[in-house]
Amino acid sequence: MNVQAWTFTLVAISFALYIGVAVWSRANTTRDFYVAGKGVPPLANGMATAADWMSAASFISMAGLIAFLGYDGSVYLMGWTGGYVLLALLLAPYLRKFGRYTVPDFVGDRYYSKTARVVAVVCAIFISFTYVAGQMRGVGIVFSRFLEVPIEWGVAIGMAIVFFYAVLGGMKGITYTQVAQYCVLIFAYMVPAIFLSILITGNAVPQLGLGGADLVSGEYLLDRLDGLHEQLGFAAYTDGSKSTLDVFAITAALMVGTAGLPHVIIRFYTVPRVRDARISAGWALLFIAILYTTAPAVAVFARTNLINTVSEQPYEAVPEWFTTWENTDLIAYEDHNGDGLIQFVGPDAVDGSGQAVQNELTIDRDIMVLANPEIAGLPAWVVGLVAAGGLAAALSTAAGLLLVVSSAISHDLLKGVFRPGISERGELVWARVSAAFAVVLAGYLGINPPGFVAQVVAFAFGLAAASFFPAIILGIFSRRMNREGAIAGMISGIAFTAAYIIYFNYVNPGANTPDNWFLGISPEGIGFVGMLINFAVSVTVSRFNPPPPEEVGRLVENIRVPKGSGPAHEVSA
């Protein structure tokens, strides 16, 4: 069987699996629909959280980004895992004890204010939509490259699948489908990584192979790559070129943003007890860490392979994968010096006589993981498996995000603000209608991306860091924090972060260089500053306003103690 036949077979089998799981676990009540009846075992919740969290960006783009950024790529590795420590220690157990359905629920109740709830709803919807557009795009790319259908059809097929299990199954259907998707995606990620590690270093564990010696030269792989980089005029792989403060700020913004993302937080509402919320954050990070500690190894293998395969090779003799990706415009070669060889070099490259050498090869970073098995000459079924894994990652995240949008509309806006008297049946119908609406809108954005999906994801993290995180932390750890402080903090944090990102990306993109940045912090890392502003404004404003009412004090006391959270004993406000 060729690559396309394998891809088609594996993708079809995995889709059949997801639909089967969704039918088996469909939702009957709003409690099932929003929080899976609060009956998900912690290990399963950990797996579902891992799939929910690891998006097309983690699966498809991250290793490629690291391969091109070297040490600077660490911001994603630490940023997207370190947030789980904050979640486990500062948020998950308390929010589970609080025991309602959504993040705006907590913000609205803790700050006894519809305004606060509406601010939270708007943030939740914005964050989730920016994210989901990127996922749908990922689905489209995989379909168009591996199954050779147009991107529009790829997105439409993805929409149909998500529509089926998110609308029918709600959180319960999504959770168990995500467990299946985690298994597919981690298998698909590890198989080629292990193959590559054995091929290049002779060690079957990629995490160890990364620190091991190259089989051909006997040199340590990282030293060899640093050497190649120096020779070709790139910055050394194990050294960064970003400033230390910027690396610090981006890492912090990603960590805090992770802990503030509503589709991740909401997963901790689904377990039966507070102690389950704590441990399931641990399981989630374990399942995530398997991929995240493998990614830097994949990055180094891919980078080394790429340089060895293309550097100074005649363009006439390039392997087949090179031509296939050229057809998608994701690889481009331009023979500047007319020698028919591929010069793949960095900005500081010089030839033997000291003349500057021009780079002739541009490669889209997103294709590194997808092209990796082909570059290394792995069997066709491995290539097909990677396609199925990429789809699993994109679909599981899309479903989790769509559920946030749906619950924000039906639960937070409709029941919470406009029609408090709505019946259980009515709310469930509305939850399904808004999920369906969200799927269609996400698909539209996937087919007609707003052209700035990449920066917009940074926006989502920045907003989550600058809005939800401080409001929730202060709500739990400070009894004195009141409505006025929290609202002022959220609004100033968001306004600052949004203004900074919009200015540098859209208003004056020409000025988007380290010299013009505030303290040299890039728009990617500015959410960290936004978060500090939010904290400072919240604390200051709260001091000049009356303390919260007594029942809010009791709510805070209550969520700090695990006892009394059992499934039969729901907290009502």
Next chain:
Amino acid sequence: MTSPPSVRPGYWTVNLRYLAILLSIWFLVSFGCGILFADALNGFRLPGTGFKVGFWFAQQGSIYAFLVLIFVYVRLMNRLDREYGVEEE
């Protein structure tokens, strides 16, 4: 709103102390070893491997440490809950 369960004083203080210790380690392994001191640590290697220490913390070590921190926290808190009699049925 149900009234908060009565708890002996001290439970919250011990919880905060655990958080302070664990989050200091969290900061040290990631922002410390992986970023602020990375250049200095890159002068050393993990014995028997090609890893420079700062680079290893940034791309591998900090993630392992995060995992250990969460599981230690879970154990500490479950024990504390039992000591103060606030664990769940």
